[in-house]
Amino acid sequence: MKDQNQPEWRAKQIMDWLYVKRVQSFENMSNLPKKLRDQLADSFELNPLQVITVQKSKDGTIKFLYGLTDRHAIETVIMRHNYGISVCVTTQVGCRIGCTFCASTLGGLKRNLSSGEIVAQVIMAQKYLDETSDERIRSVVIMGSGEPFENYEATMDFIRRINDKQGLNIGQRHLTVSTSGVVPNIYRFADENWQVGLAISLHAPNQELRSNLMPINRRYPLSDLLKACWYYLHKTGRRLTFEYALIGGKNDQDEQAHELGKLLKEMNCLVNLIPVNYVPERDFVRTPKSQIFKFKRILESYGVNTTIRREQGHDIDAACGQLRAKHNEKINQE
Ligand code: SF4
Helix, strand or coil: CHHHCCCHHHHHHHHHHHHHCCCCCHHHCCCCCHHHHHHHHHHCCCCCCEEEEEEECCCCCEEEEEECCCCCEEEEEEEEECCEEEEECCCEEECCCCCCCCCCCCCCEEEECCHHHHHHHHHHHHHHHHHHCCCCEEEEEECCCCCHHHCHHHHHHHHHHHHCCCCCCCCHHHEEEEECCCHHHHHHHHHCCCCCEEEEECCCCCHHHHHHHCCHHHHCCHHHHHHHHHHHHHHHCCCEEEEEEECCCCCCCHHHHHHHHHHHCCCCEEEEEEECCCCCCCCCCCCCHHHHHHHHHHHHHCCCEEEECCCCCCCCCCCCCHHHHHHHHHHHHC
């Protein structure tokens, strides 16, 4: 508030209006002097996101397509779990990483989101819940479109802001950030000394296959990625999660399960198996259920904790980037 020549406690009042009362206009901040409300309205954007579409699944998953002030669109998802409600936020418009199983990367990277645009996704999701129920967001996963570690500063600022006691006060242990393997920023993140969870999108147990599925593996090879993972484990004492999307016939065979088990057996980690969503633009088939369970059993035979991600939002555009891709198609036709 120093920039506006205001006392420090004004910042607390504004935080309260933004994060607790969640007003949509500076004019509604009734305990601020009129002059200050006008100054704030002239200097800041309070509503960086506008709802374009809301899709609701029978299982309670809700997917939002938000328009940004520059006409780009992003997705945010509310998911229901037995431990409460979580929100999956997006950190970039599009993505340049190029994972072959992902719809978000098809049009490349358009731009980074600001921390305010990432925070607004959580506020908007909570506002939606306020209007329809008395449910509270319990956890946030930074796993939507984009590579958070390629938008590192904004992502860290986002974490600070929603963790703030005067902000949404979501505990660090209820936050998880996911990276495709931007190795230098895994070291940086480990050195933040936070209790925020880290998930690594692994998706293959060896260099060759991983490079085929995820081009980033040519920039940061698997061996370097694993070294960074060990650093994180030693530095934080926390458990790591490895995301492994099962793609029929590509990375879901017994041989790959054994290879993965050997690779991770010494690590304090959890492998989350994700039956891959069908992406029309990519010619991938789903792994049969019996093979998913077999893959899990093989990993467990190496002592590797393994879960299978429950599918959510199967009846809506569940895969990350699908809703936005449809929206972009429509805009291009107009
Ligand atoms: S999976 Fe994540 S990192 Fe990979 S292309 Fe998609 S959005 Fe980018």
